[in-house]
Amino acid sequence: MSSLQKIALASVSAMAIGSAGQASELRDQALDMFAALPSTIPALNNNIITPEKVDLGKALFFDPRMSASGVFSCNSCHNLATGGDDNMPTSIGHGWQKGPRNSPTVLNAVFNEAQFWDGRAADLAEQAKGPVQAGVEMANTPANVVATLNSMPQYQDWFQASFPEESDPVTFDNFAKAIEAYEATLITPAPFDAFLNGDDNALTEQQKEGLAVFMDKGCAACHNGVNLGGNGYYPFGLIEKPGADVLPPDDRGRFQVTETADDSYVFRASPLRNIDQTAPYFHSGKVWDLEVAVAIMGTSQLGMELNEQEVDQIVAFLGSLTGEMPEVVYPVLPTETLDTPRPTGDVIPN
Amino acid sequence: MSSLQKIALASVSAMAIGSAGQASELRDQALDMFAALPSTIPALNNNIITPEKVDLGKALFFDPRMSASGVFSCNSCHNLATGGDDNMPTSIGHGWQKGPRNSPTVLNAVFNEAQFWDGRAADLAEQAKGPVQAGVEMANTPANVVATLNSMPQYQDWFQASFPEESDPVTFDNFAKAIEAYEATLITPAPFDAFLNGDDNALTEQQKEGLAVFMDKGCAACHNGVNLGGNGYYPFGLIEKPGADVLPPDDRGRFQVTETADDSYVFRASPLRNIDQTAPYFHSGKVWDLEVAVAIMGTSQLGMELNEQEVDQIVAFLGSLTGEMPEVVYPVLPTETLDTPRPTGDVIPN
Numbered sequence: 001m002s003s004l005q006k007i008a009l010a011s012v013s014a015m016a017i018g019s020a021g022q023a024s025e026l027r028d029q030a031l032d033m034f035a036a037l038p039s040t041i042p043a044l045n046n047n048i049i050t051p052e053k054v055d056l057g058k059a060l061f062f063d064p065r066m067s068a069s070g071v072f073s074c075n076s077c078h079n080l081a082t083g084g085d086d087n088m089p090t091s092i093g094h095g096w097q098k099g100p101r102n103s104p105t106v107l108n109a110v111f112n113e114a115q116f117w118d119g120r121a122a123d124l125a126e127q128a129k130g131p132v133q134a135g136v137e138m139a140n141t142p143a144n145v146v147a148t149l150n151s152m153p154q155y156q157d158w159f160q161a162s163f164p165e166e167s168d169p170v171t172f173d174n175f176a177k178a179i180e181a182y183e184a185t186l187i188t189p190a191p192f193d194a195f196l197n198g199d200d201n202a203l204t205e206q207q208k209e210g211l212a213v214f215m216d217k218g219c220a221a222c223h224n225g226v227n228l229g230g231n232g233y234y235p236f237g238l239i240e241k242p243g244a245d246v247l248p249p250d251d252r253g254r255f256q257v258t259e260t261a262d263d264s265y266v267f268r269a270s271p272l273r274n275i276d277q278t279a280p281y282f283h284s285g286k287v288w289d290l291e292v293a294v295a296i297m298g299t300s301q302l303g304m305e306l307n308e309q310e311v312d313q314i315v316a317f318l319g320s321l322t323g324e325m326p327e328v329v330y331p332v333l334p335t336e337t338l339d340t341p342r343p344t345g346d347v348i349p350n
Numbered sequence: 351m352s353s354l355q356k357i358a359l360a361s362v363s364a365m366a367i368g369s370a371g372q373a374s375e376l377r378d379q380a381l382d383m384f385a386a387l388p389s390t391i392p393a394l395n396n397n398i399i400t401p402e403k404v405d406l407g408k409a410l411f412f413d414p415r416m417s418a419s420g421v422f423s424c425n426s427c428h429n430l431a432t433g434g435d436d437n438m439p440t441s442i443g444h445g446w447q448k449g450p451r452n453s454p455t456v457l458n459a460v461f462n463e464a465q466f467w468d469g470r471a472a473d474l475a476e477q478a479k480g481p482v483q484a485g486v487e488m489a490n491t492p493a494n495v496v497a498t499l500n501s502m503p504q505y506q507d508w509f510q511a512s513f514p515e516e517s518d519p520v521t522f523d524n525f526a527k528a529i530e531a532y533e534a535t536l537i538t539p540a541p542f543d544a545f546l547n548g549d550d551n552a553l554t555e556q557q558k559e560g561l562a563v564f565m566d567k568g569c570a571a572c573h574n575g576v577n578l579g580g581n582g583y584y585p586f587g588l589i590e591k592p593g594a595d596v597l598p599p600d601d602r603g604r605f606q607v608t609e610t611a612d613d614s615y616v617f618r619a620s621p622l623r624n625i626d627q628t629a630p631y632f633h634s635g636k637v638w639d640l641e642v643a644v645a646i647m648g649t650s651q652l653g654m655e656l657n658e659q660e661v662d663q664i665v666a667f668l669g670s671l672t673g674e675m676p677e678v679v680y681p682v683l684p685t686e687t688l689d690t691p692r693p694t695g696d697v698i699p700n
Contacts, residue, residue, distance in 0.1 A: 062431055063431070064429065064432075064436070065432075065437070069438075069442060070436065070437060070438045070442075071426070071442050076421070079414065080680055081412055081413070081680060081681050081682060081683045082414075082415075082683050082685075083685070086414070086420065087415070087420060087686060087693070088419075088420050088693045092419060092420075092421050092695050095446055096445055096446035096695060098695070276685065277685050279686060288688060288692075289688055325682050327679055328679065328680040329677055329678065329679055329680070330430055330431060330678040330679070330680045331431050332431060332675050333431045333432050335432075335433070335626065335627050336437060336629065338638060338639055342638075343437070343438045345442050345446060345448070
């Protein structure tokens with residue numbers, strides 16, 4: 001059954017959903033489109049998660065020496081202190097260059113079907129290799145990353161413990177796998193999960209109304225599944241293209257990946273968990289107000305003007321997707337040696 | 351008694367210090383020049399330390415929104431994952447500008463008599479106000495910091511809880527005091543402390559020999575007290591000026607603070623705790639090898655060529671100053687609101 005068919009079947013009234021029976025009905029319909037976070041860390045493809053690998057991945061995630069300059073770590077743009085992103089329109093990277101698209105949150109990203117706004121990376125391990133090499137981000141090379149890691153005996157030990165069956169474990173592939181393993185632990189259970197799991201009181205009345213509106217109006221056609229998005233591609237401006245301020249004409253989205261005309265201005269539907277922690281919005285990062293973002297989605301994707309009450313209800317519901325962060329103990333990183341490649345802020349022209 | 355007199359009285363042989371009696375004698379002489387870290391967080395001037403204030407200070411320390419761009423936090427250049435500094439010659443800041451001097455470690459900095467390489471800040475609260483306003487560092491203004499903090503109700507609550515007797519607690523002064531309170535907790539007890547506190551086995555034989563050499567040769571004339579430095583000002587090149595690569599002629603150090611000719615090329619003696627975690631060395635950050643740094647100190651400050659064995663012994667001793675980090679739980683920061691000033695990477699010309 002397609003998502004649109006599911007929407008068609010959902011006939012929840014946004015009016016009176018206060019009673020236990022109504023909450024149960026709302027839950028049944030929601031469970032047809034969404035899923036609660038699992039209670040354990042998900043299994044990864046070709047990447048067994050072990051405590052050693054998670055610890056290594058955390059160190060790598062926070063290590064600014066993975067960038068050429070020594071300024072940026074994964075956590076710079078996917079900051080676990082601020083919702084797993086950097087709260088700016090597009091990130092500032094190597095040489096003070098600006099990235100092309102808004103940095104998405106790393107939280108719960110393991111549940112996305114593919115990574116990046118255009119889905120060009122199949123999983124988090126593939127994703128992790130991108131920014132580290134991007135000239136406008138960390139501006140490093142796989143060879144320099146591996147040389148940096150190999151220069152520190154502590155990292156060598158940690159790679160050996162994380163990939164015990166490999167004779168030469170310090171590789172760029174394993175660097176990415178360890179980061180993926182760590183990121184898979186960054187899961188934030190939210191009130192919405194408690195509601196899906198059976199707690200009628202986990203959502204406020206307004207949040208329940210918002211959930212009903214979210215399903216009734218068709219938002220859930222694209223924003224469904226465990227992450228309420230992150231699992232499908234849709235044209236931004238399905239019904240009506242937003243202005244160039246929100247949808248810059250030079251970024252054609254997934255077209256750049258598939259080179260198929262149909263994919264012009266197609267982007268992965270944003271996953272919506274923790275969305276109220278991660279302004280500004282859209283791939284362009286041009287919209288700071290979640291209410292405005294919801295209203296734009298109404299006109300551009302659904303072809304309808306959501307009224308103020310509906311917007312408020314939806315925003316209230318989105319607030320129920322903000323979850324609890326796992327406790328993150330800040331790592332103590334291996335000490336550099338005389339063999340560690342020196343940081344350089346030099347910008348190499350393309 | 352001056353430090354130099356203390357040195358003159360110290361007549362420890364670096365030869366045979368293996369027995370308990372010899373360790374005890376070495377400890378007595380060391381206790382005449384150094385002090386172990388206290389077992390509790392030190393009291394601050396005009397700044398009572400409370401758990402609420404420490405937690406607030408930690409949040410501020412890690413919050414990149416304290417910089418104009420949203421890129422840099424205190425932790426960017428004083429990274430608690432890498433010895434409390436950033437492991438580069440001089441830091442990269444706003445607009446990709448390079449700072450003038452090597453970033454010193456924040457660890458145990460509360461025990462320094464004054465802050466910065468030239469001692470221009472009396473304490474950590476005064477220090478904390480510097481980088482946030484420096485155009486080449488965080489490039490922010492006190493007014494914008496306060497507006498940023500006031501835009502987030504969570505920060506307002508935390509300031510109220512930290513400064514309960516104030517009617518308008520969200521101020522730049524209190525911002526600095528909270529950071530000072532947090533930084534006062536960043537204390538790293540080391541094997542050398544255990545030795546000073548009575549544990550003969552806390553240092554290796556080579557480290558004990560290094561301690562004896564460190565005292566005998568006169569290093570402790572400048573590097574003494576609880577931080578083995580950080581408590582006095584000395585000309586770099588007291589006996590012989592190092593080359594311009596190590597001592598750039600355009601940075602006259604404390605002269606820029608006091609405008610006294612005598613203070614030309616005078617710097618605060620570096621505190622030496624965790625020194626093997628914080629390469630590169632000196633205010634210029636030009637020397638990556640601790641052995642080379644020790645040898646330069648021999649020629650420039652003591653007028654003597656330390657032989658290879660002595661350098662090795664001193665470096666081994668310095669390793670005993672590397673302490674255990676307190677566990678740092680990475681903070682979850684307050685969420686921005688529509689009133690939060692927007693980050694800007696724009697560089698405003700002087």
